[in-house]
Amino acid sequence: MANYHPTPEMLTDFSAGNLQLGHALCVSAHVEHCDECKTNLQRLNSIATNLFDGLEPASLPDTLKNAVFSKLDDEHIEEPVREKTVSSHIPRALQQFISESYETLSWKKVSSMIQQAHLSTDVSGSKISLMRIQAGGKVPMHTHSGEEYTLLLEGSFSDESGLYNVGDFLVRDERHKHRPVVTKDRECICLTVTDAPVTLTGFFTRWFNPLLRRGHFSH
Ligand SMILES: [Zn+2]
Known part of the structure; x- marks a missing residue:
């Protein structure tokens, strides 16, 4: 819940x-x-x-109506395509990007604890990715120069503001500086959508940033 x-x-x-x-x-x-x-x-x-x-229907010329109906008659009705076997726990909304399971995505290592798989970039330039963090893993302290949307898909993590479980929906921006920590019982997988590079603020910034440049946060 x-x-x-x-x-x-x-x-x-x-x-x-x-x-x-x-x-x-x-x-x-x-x-x-x-x-x-x-x-x-x-x-x-x-x-x-x-x-x-409640809208008043606009009247259409008969010629246009007939053209539309005859086009509909011509439409070939396709047999429904049988869906591929996708793990049932993957949200339907994401199944267009994930053919079978999270395992089959091409995960890139961001740090020893964190992996990232790029799913898509939308027209506004936002990066749509999955982040996978090992059980007990810590994400370095960071803030956001734009908005980051996160949806928790597997596992749970906490930060200074609370504990988050599967289905939780978070929006973070430059007002939030946080250090997420994954619970120790299992790994955590999140859907993240970032519209601007993340700014690291903690001790790890210097060595972590070059890794991030190739990874999730700052393309
Ligand atoms: Zn809700």
Whole structure:
């Protein structure tokens, strides 16, 4: 059960299709875990449908209507494509990027404890990645010069503000300086969407930054 949720504004933007791909993926993957947000989203979607229903229909010329209907008649109805076997715990929203399991992604080492797999870059330039941190692993103290969205997919971690579990949805920006630590029982996998390089602020900055330049945080 998730304790950290997208804001109502984010959910509204998601419902209206106004979120960029990376943020939409985080919201969508969260909603799969969260009955509360699922219910709210269904409400928002039905409000939007009612608004459309209330609109006065625009009249179309018959020639256009006929052209559209005959095109529809011509459409070949495809057999439904049988879905590939994807691990059931991978959110449906991410299955377009992950063919079988997290294991089959091409993971790059960021440090001895951290690996990163790039999934996509959306039109706004945001990087969509998975981060995988070993059980008990620590991420060096860092802050963000832009926003970073995180959705926890496996395991749990904590920082100065709390403990986060599967399905939790976090947004961090330059106001947050934090040092996430993964719980000792199992590794942690997160979906992260960053729109600007992360700024490291701690002791490890000097040796860690060159590694990060090739990794998750600062392409
Ligand atoms: Zn929620």
